Amino acid sequence: MHITLRQLEVFAEVLKSGSTTQASQVLSLSQSAVSAALADLENQLGVQLFDRVGKRLVVNEHGRLLYPRAVALLEQTTEIEQLFREDNGALRVYASSTIGNYLLPGMIAGWRRDFPELPLELSVGNSQDVINAVADFRVDVGFIEGPCHVSELVGEPWLEDELVVFAAADAAILRQPVTLESLAAASWILREHGSGTREIVDYLLLSHLPQFSLALELGNSEAIKHAVRHGMGISCLSRRVIAEQLAAGTLKEVPIPLPKLKRTLYRIHHRQKHLSKALLRFLSYCAE
Known part of the structure; x- marks a missing residue:
């Protein structure tokens, strides 16, 4: 078996591009050369790497198995080349x-x-x-x-990181001792699902509340800080995110009747x- 780096490069680019036509443009090869290199690779491996659906190439289980290994080999080749020139890849x-x-x-x-x-x-x-x-x-x-x-x-x-609950400087929740019930009654402004912060807040904090009221879901911590500062609700973010606002007094930390919210x-x-x-x-x- 004599698999070449060119064959692996062609395979990887066809998978990324989705067609031999686009791969040939990226690699500056003729479409027939790309198709031949892919066919030679499949013949040597004894399997098809793509399912042919009309004119489309759809990667199959064999192609998915080969792809990360091909990418690793190509990256190592690039690193070898870069050892001998000043230009380094980003x-x-x-x-x-x-x-x-x-x-x-x-x-x-x-x-x-x-x-x-x-x-x-x-x-x-x-x-x-x-x-x-x-x-x-x-x-x-x-x-x-x-x-x-x-x-x-x-x-x-x-x-290690610490999450803190915070509110606007004049928020009503700060005028009395904070309980799990008062936290549950507050309007919460939270990161969207898929956010690591949201996952930890759900687990470490919201799971301890009898219920909670979700006012807003936002995909940006800066937007959450502004919404809280304007009195739209309370939130929970990394202390690092709101450090400047806490120091300036535009936001206030809400003391909660729970252990510190630590995460890794x-x-x-x-x-x-x-x-x-x-x-x-x-x-x-x-x-x-």
Whole structure:
């Protein structure tokens, strides 16, 4: 068997592009060369990697099995090439909103000062977005606000974080001792489902209330802070997110009759992901 890197590259691009026509344009090959390379690979493996549905190619179970291994080999080849030239590929990082907006920017600024020659791409979404991107090999590493339950991903504890309940400075709930009943009677403004913060708030806080009133679901922590500041309800976010507003007095922490709401932030990567030297250096930098 003589599988070539070109065949694996063609296979991976056909899977991503969805057709030999688009793959040929990306790879600067003729469509017949792409089709021949794919056919040669399938013949050597003795299986079909795609189901032919009309003119469409739909990846099947054999193709899904091969894809992460092919990507890992191609990435290792790229790393070998980069060992001998100054140009290094960009690290692709995806972080959930609290981490991406409030923790990583400072770390990345330090990283860029120390390693200006290594580009880095940061995307921000909710935790489920991050998990999906890591699982699909669209990014090298992800940072999320809770444990990951996907078997093909490796999750490692990264940092500890504290969540706090907060309200507008003149909120009625602050004028009397806070009880589980008064928390249940308040209007809550929460992150959307799929957010790591929402998952932890549901588990550590809302599960202790007899019921709760959901006023709004918002996909952005900044929007939640503004809504709370204007008296639309109370919420629960990372202390890091509202630190400036608490210090300025525009938001007030609501003392709750429960233990501190602690959580662990995680970093995740695909179990079959090749961890390059640049990526390992970045992860070590963030750990420090």
